[in-house]
Amino acid sequence: MLDINLIRRDPHLVRSALVARNEDPTLVDRVLEIDARWRALLTQVEELRAERNRVSREIGRMKDPAQREPLIAQMRAVGDRIAELEDQVRAAEIERDDLLLRLPNLPHPSVPIGPDERHNVIVQQWGEPRLFEFDPLPHWDLGPELGILDFERGVKLVGSRFYVLWGVGALLERALIAWMLHVHTHEHGYTEVYLPFVVKRECLVGAGQLPKFEDNLYHDVEDDIWLVPTAEVPLTNLHRDEILPPDALPLKYVAYTPCFRRERMSAGRDIRGIKRGHQFDKVEMYQITTPETSYDALEEMLEHALDLCRRLEIPHRVVQLCTGDLGFAAAKTYDIEMWAPGCGEWLEVSSISNCEDFQARRANIRYRPEPGARPRFVHTLNGSGLALPRVVIAILENYQQPDGSVLIPEVLRPWMGGLERIG
RNA sequence: GGAGGGAUGGCCGAGCGGACGAUGGCGGCGGUCUUGAAAACCGCUGUGACCGGAAUGGUCACCGGGGGUUCGAAUCCCUCUCCCUCCGCCA
Numbered sequence: 025m026l027d028i029n030l031i032r033r034d035p036h037l038v039r040s041a042l043v044a045r046n047e048d049p050t051l052v053d054r055v056l057e058i059d060a061r062w063r064a065l066l067t068q069v070e071e072l073r074a075e076r077n078r079v080s081r082e083i084g085r086m087k088d089p090a091q092r093e094p095l096i097a098q099m100r101a102v103g104d105r106i107a108e109l110e111d112q113v114r115a116a117e118i119e120r121d122d123l124l125l126r127l128p129n130l131p132h133p134s135v136p137i138g139p140d141e142r143h144n145v146i147v148q149q150w151g152e153p154r155l156f157e158f159d160p161l162p163h164w165d166l167g168p169e170l171g172i173l174d175f176e177r178g179v180k181l182v183g184s185r186f187y188v189l190w191g192v193g194a195l196l197e198r199a200l201i202a203w204m205l206h207v208h209t210h211e212h213g214y215t216e217v218y219l220p221f222v223v224k225r226e227c228l229v230g231a232g233q234l235p236k237f238e239d240n241l242y243h244d245v246e247d248d249i250w251l252v253p254t255a256e257v258p259l260t261n262l263h264r265d266e267i268l269p270p271d272a273l274p275l276k277y278v279a280y281t282p283c284f285r286r287e288r289m290s291a292g293r294d295i296r297g298i299k300r301g302h303q304f305d306k307v308e309m310y311q312i313t314t315p316e317t318s319y320d321a322l323e324e325m326l327e328h329a330l331d332l333c334r335r336l337e338i339p340h341r342v343v344q345l346c347t348g349d350l351g352f353a354a355a356k357t358y359d360i361e362m363w364a365p366g367c368g369e370w371l372e373v374s375s376i377s378n379c380e381d382f383q384a385r386r387a388n389i390r391y392r393p394e395p396g397a398r399p400r401f402v403h404t405l406n407g408s409g410l411a412l413p414r415v416v417i418a419i420l421e422n423y424q425q426p427d428g429s430v431l432i433p434e435v436l437r438p439w440m441g442g443l444e445r446i447g
Numbered sequence: 448g449g450a451g452g453g454a455u456g457g458c459c460g461a462g463c464g465g466a467c468g469a470u471g472g473c474g475g476c477g478g479u480c481u482u483g484a485a486a487a488c489c490g491c492u493g494u495g496a497c498c499g500g501a502a503u504g505g506u507c508a509c510c511g512g513g514g515g516u517u518c519g520a521a522u523c524c525c526u527c528u529c530c531c532u533c534c535g536c537c538a
Contacts, residue, residue, distance in 0.1 A: 063497070063498090066507085070497065071507090073508090077506095084466080099519080103518070267494085395476080
């Protein structure tokens with residue numbers, strides 16, 4: 025959520041940010057109009073409440089009923105008027121907040137301006153795509169042939185975009201999770217967290233998925249419980265409504281969770297293989313920092329994710345997203361893409377974002393800079409480290425051999441009982 | 448799932464219709480005293496919103512959440528959530 029004071033003070037800045045994101049800039053004017061109405065009504069209510077408080081205190085002190093009666097009658101009328109105005113204030117507040125909750129974050133000045141992903145900027149690349157002496161297969165052929173990936177059973181159990189991993193395929197998935205968690209906790213300084221995979225509605229508002237992106241979420245109607253689309257949601261809400269003490273920051277968390285997404289918006293896209301499923305595993309890095317240090321933390325998290333990519337020895341590149349491709353809550357985002365020679369595309373295996381105080385405002389996460397000082401909003405950052413199925417794709421397709429077997433990356437072998445090869 | 452008891456400021460704990468944003472204690476901060484420290488004593492000690500150029504300024508709201516009764520609610524009523532105890536069930 026944007027600071028309403030910023031919108032009041034500098035509406036032009038917010039309008040141009042919305043334009044850069046392909047959003048309607050007149051939203052700003054609607055917010056300002058409702059906000060002005062809200063403030064006018066609020067002033068009225070508060071003046072009437074002050075009067076009622078004052079007179080009610082007087083009534084309490086009076087003993088003579090004859091004196092009290094007229095004042096009580098008078099205050100009853102004031103009370104009715106207050107109730108009317110309160111309804112109007114509440115209505116204006118709801119309308120304003122609903123708009124405010126739908127405004128995306130402001131892009132950081134370093135973000136390239138552009139309408140869509142064609143304007144993203146490749147900022148670095150590691151490794152060269154391997155030269156194959158045969159036609160590399162896509163993972164949707166390799167996996168089933170190796171007997172580790174089963175699309176039919178997934179469809180049988182749930183439907184399209186679900187799959188089953190068998191044997192070494194399941195082991196590979198589990199090894200990746202364990203290895204990534206190990207590196208982040210032992211070498212990158214993160215604390216591992218095991219989280220609920222479902223959350224209540226307000227957590228999704230806090231992290232920015234609601235009210236705008238309800239379409240993409242699975243939801244239990246009976247209890248109003250929602251499956252997490254990413255660990256970022258529960259991680260953001262861990263400290264919701266808290267004031268963190270001085271010296272608490274930065275907080276660095278890492279969590280494995282499955283992620284659940286309906287993918288309604290992407291119907292028909294990426295239907296082959298395991299690139300885009302309704303359920304996938306992800307290890308997520310998360311940091312809560314002071315406003316002064318969040319951009320250093322962003323670079324640090326990018327480095328932590330790249331470290332994993334290099335150790336897996338898979339060619340990859342870093343892409344900086346332009347304004348038009350930026351996620352709703354993000355001020356600045358780097359994607360990491362791994363090369364997949366079988367399906368012939370760069371796969372997004374990580375997305376690392378600084379949300380600045382956008383989520384902190386929604387989730388009301390603050391910190392106290394000094395003992396006794398006024399609380400300030402924290403900055404929150406999230407980054408995949410890494411998203412599993414796409415790493416599995418990259419491993420299968422990059423490490424495939426002419427005989428149809430797949431070598432296991434060196435770093436993962438200790439996590440797979442010393443296994444060197446699949447098939 | 449059944450029966451009962453709770454939820455108050457950083458913590459403990461009073462208050463059960465009228466000057467309560469809330470007695471008291473602990474903790475924390477500042478001061479007096481002291482070579483220094485402790486003890487003792489004194490003072491301060493929540494969050495947010497609105498108005499205002501600003502104030503050590505004014506007003507409003509907040510005693511788990513929401514709603515109601517009343518001139519007036521931390522206090523009364525309804526409802527939801529969570530916690531505790533006992534019973535049942537179970538990984």
